[in-house]
Amino acid sequence: MSIYFNEINRRSDKMKIKRNDRFIFLMSLLLTFSFILLAVYIIVEEFGHIESVYEKDLYNIANIIADDEVVIEKIKSGDNSLDTYVDKYYENVEDLSLIIILDMNNIRYAHPNDVELGNECDQIEVSDIYNGEPYIGSYVDENNVKSIRAFVPIYDGDTQIGVASTGILQGDVNALKLSKTTTILLAFGFGLIVSLVSLTWLLNRFKSELLGFAPTEIALLYAENKSVIEQLNEAVISVDDNYKITTLNKKAKKMFDLSDSIIGKDAEKVISFIDFKTIIDGNEYVVNKYRKINDDKLLMNAFPLYLEDKIIGATAVFRSHLEVDSLVDQITGYQQMSVALRSQKHEFQNKLHVVLGLIKMKDYEKAENYIMENVYKTNLASDYYTSRLKDDRILALFIGKEIQSKQFNAQLLLTSDSYLTKVHNPINSDDIVIVLGNLIDNSFEAYVNKDMENKRIVVDIFEDEEKIKITVIDQAGGVDPEVINNMFERGVSTKNGDSRGTGLSLVGEIVNVYSGEKTVQSSEKETKIEIILMKVNL
Incomplete structure (x- = not known):
């Protein structure tokens, strides 16, 4: 072990300042944490101040509009030409996005969009504005646009005749918050850098008092490393x-x-x-x-x-590889089940919305037929897949991909001759997941930006005592002949864009591990990729 000790001696200069570096690090960490807490506090306070100022200004402008005699007379006379008149108020509040004036029948007398003048708007669901109670705060309109709004009743004497509303879009408020946050962070960042440099310089002046390790400390370090x-x-x-x-x-x-x-x-x-x-x-x-x-x-x-x-x-x-496969078995299997469940969740939600719509229309017979039809289709598809794919992870993967295919307006099909057993020793199920998943994803990507009907991806899986053969066919057009010869190499891709060329390279590596074969047949209309994983001669 003398060589190991020689290595420690070669590193002794670095080890001598270990305690000093640790002290500098802890002090720097404490200073950084303090700066961060202070910055967060100031940012939170600034956010509250921004919203408070906006709410106050909006409320004041809305009150002024509500007390404006011209506005009152226009509403009383039914003249909805207030849009030009209220333009002068936009100058009083920075970033003021909208002024809306309504009568008690929700008819618009002023609106940022001239087309809406004279039209009826949706019921304003805030506080008791139609009962004379003002409202200030966040608001989401019928178009799902978020803003900070002030609603103030308009009176003619003691009778409420309408509502004046002023607002600032939440996006404009967030932009101002971002600007303020950037300024604060830059200031604190500069201050933190200056403080850290000063701290390091001051602490390094005392380096001579912190240098040196006892031999027992070096021995302890070696023992710790060896134990690990x-x-x-x-x-x-x-x-x-x-x-x-x-x-x-x-x-x-x-x-x-x-x-x-x-x-x-x-x-x-x-x-x-x-x-x-x-x-x-x-x-x-x-x-x-x-x-x-x-x-x-x-x-x-x-x-x-x-x-x-x-x-x-x-x-x-x-x-x-047995230990690695065991870990992957716990991770990958659950991931594929998770993908399938998430995909099924979204599809199920869409179907529930259809059922809800039919029920609201009181078309109960159609709702019942729709439910029974989907139950039948689901059971039929489930029986079809489970009778051919006995491996739960491959089954989960295929179901997830079949649902995912709808995002690409494509149809993923499993041939009726396909068959895969539950166990494929010595071939690991996760390797099949990688191969099949990447081949299907490759076909999905091939259909991106393709304006065509009948986007079909056909998958055939065959297993016997000697091998597993996986075939994936798409009709998205051929692969460049210059790419075919090396498309399974890392960094080479059949698609354009960044972060490509990894999936098929993993497929190629798995084929090599199992002494298999990979074949690509491509024409102007169709691409067929066939992968064979051997169970023997490993």
Whole structure:
């Protein structure tokens, strides 16, 4: 273990200021937290002040309009030409969005939209405005437009003859809040930066009093690191820049049948299944790659180790695919069920709205027929899928995708000859989910921006003792011939746009893991992708 201690000595300069850095960090964190609390408090107060000022101004303008003799006379005479007259009030309140004047029959005498003059508006459902009670606050009109509104009754003597309403759109209020927030945050951000720089400068002046670690503290740090590595559920193997083994945890010893006797030895001679030389000399990273070692499929990650800008070694981490699959089984399965349930929820809500509408129209017979028709269709579709897809996760995925297809105005079909068993050893269900899900998504994307009828996606799944064959056919047009040869490589996509080229690359990797085949047939009208995953010769 001397090499490990040598590494600690090489890092000692950094470790000596550990306590000082921690103190600076805690002080900076406290200062930052204080600034954030103060900024939040001021922003909240400013928001309240903005709304309070607007409400006060709106109420005052509405009162002035309600007391205006011209307004009163116009309402009494039934003359709804007040729109031009009230324009002068828009100058008294900044960002004033609307002035509306109504009589007791809800007829508009003034409105921002001239077309609405003389028309009847919906009942104003705030407070008791028609009983002489004013209202100030948030309001949502019949067009679902949010605003801050003031409603004031208009009197002719002791008789209420109408309502004066002034308002500011909530969007304008939010824009002002955003502007104020930006100004406050910039000011506090600048103040925080100046404070942090000053704090760091002051604390660094006392660095000499905080430097130094006792040997026991270094030993404690080493023991902590070793304990963490030993308790990991992954196999960890590390080498130095001379390719000598420095770290080998108990999981690695058990997984590869190794012992501490190889510590300090040349990695190329005792663990040749890891190419540490390429990782260190080529500065290469291995990310989530399956490797077959000693007849076991392992998930491998490997990366160079750096001290400042210099490579000082490399580490490889392995995990059994059985453990990974177990975790994915818990996550992916639930995710697919969740997708299906969310999709079904939206569809069910739409159908409930139809039933509600029929009931409100008192057309009970049509409502009953509609319910029975949908129950029959649902049972028919459910029986069709469950009789062919015995794997619950694949079934959930397909149901979710079938409902999702409606968002693309497409029809997702499963052939009557399709059949998939509940268990597919050694093929993992989650790998089938990835393959099928990405192929269907690829077809969905192919139909985007395509103005065409009969958008169909046909899926065929076949399983026997030797293989699983998945075929997906769409009629969205062909794939560029230059793309077909490498469309399963990372970064290559059959679509345009950012963040593409990942889904099909995962499909390609899974095909390679199961020694399978992938075939693409494309014409001007149709694209057919066929994936074969082998159960034998793995």
